[in-house]
Amino acid sequence: MSWLVTGGAGYIGSHVVRSLSAAGLDPVVVDSMASGVRGFVPDQVPFYQLNILQTEKLVEIMKRHDVSGVIHLAGYKYAGESVKHPLLAFEQNVTGTAHLLEAMESSRVHNMVFSSSAAVYGTPNEDLVTEATGTFPESPYGQSKLVGEWLIRDQGVAAGLKHTSLRYFNVVGSGSDELYDASPHNLFPLVFQALNAGKTPKIFGTDYGTADGTCVRDYVHVADLALAHVEAAKKLEADAPLEPVYNLGSGDGVSVRQIMDAVAKVTGIEFSALEEARRPGDPARIVADGTLAARDLDWKMRHSLEQMVHSAWKASARR
The missing domain is CATH 3.90.25.10 (UDP-galactose 4-epimerase, domain 1)
Incomplete structure (x- = not known):
């Protein structure tokens, strides 16, 4: 059994891959290399260069490696640039997520940790943001991440997907x-x-x-962030209850x-x-207030x- 890491050759993804390996979970990496670095992926980790829009190839990889869950980090991640390129942001972050979910359902993969973002909150009125804070994103990037959360939530209802979304701050x-x-x-x-x-x-x-x-x-260290991903993956695999979203701040x-x-x-x-x-x-x-993540994800x-x-x-x- 292994965990597929989309965007696993990226800055955050490569840290997650190494943390998975250290925890005894076998990572498999998929990355389009639009912003990834091949050298970030250890030689012993299976690596596939492809876009998550390629559903059939994703299915092949999931079945070949007996994937039990997905940590989904692939996407277009630039809030300011997304204002100039909204179609690109939505294609990668919404359409891409939909294709990935389709591949997971076809492959009977039922666990997902999603890389979301603090950008879903926009400019909150509270001094300290909690998971109950209203979501009013102010960029196409933030909007696309919120829609990604909705897609995953709805797939949980429709297909029994077990999931949680981690809302990052500055990594x-x-x-x-x-x-x-x-x-x-x-x-x-x-x-x-x-x-x-x-x-x-x-x-x-x-x-x-x-x-x-x-x-x-909120500035958080990437290694701390990676550990929270691994803890979420372990909890999902153990069928432990998790909140639908967590702030990592x-x-x-x-x-x-x-x-x-x-x-x-x-x-x-x-x-x-x-x-x-x-x-x-x-x-x-x-x-952000990271109390819930501290309680459930050793954050x-x-x-x-x-x-x-x-x-x-x-x-x-x-x-």
């Missing part, structure tokens, strides 16, 4: 020096790229209604400017960030902000 750091965040849009890679090029990092938006005017987010907000200060301290490179206009689709503040913050920056900075040197 940073590295659990292994060779696994780096390759995104061209995420904050840490952009900051490190600028510093390595002798340029000054940028802050997008300094006029938000926050303490220092910059966006406030720290409960503490960190501003972009605070991140810049931590980067300067860890790298030893002093700089004053350039201030640019806001990006479309970026809410001012999202900070906890095992790394400080400086440890997150330090591990990410070391891994970035491998790019």
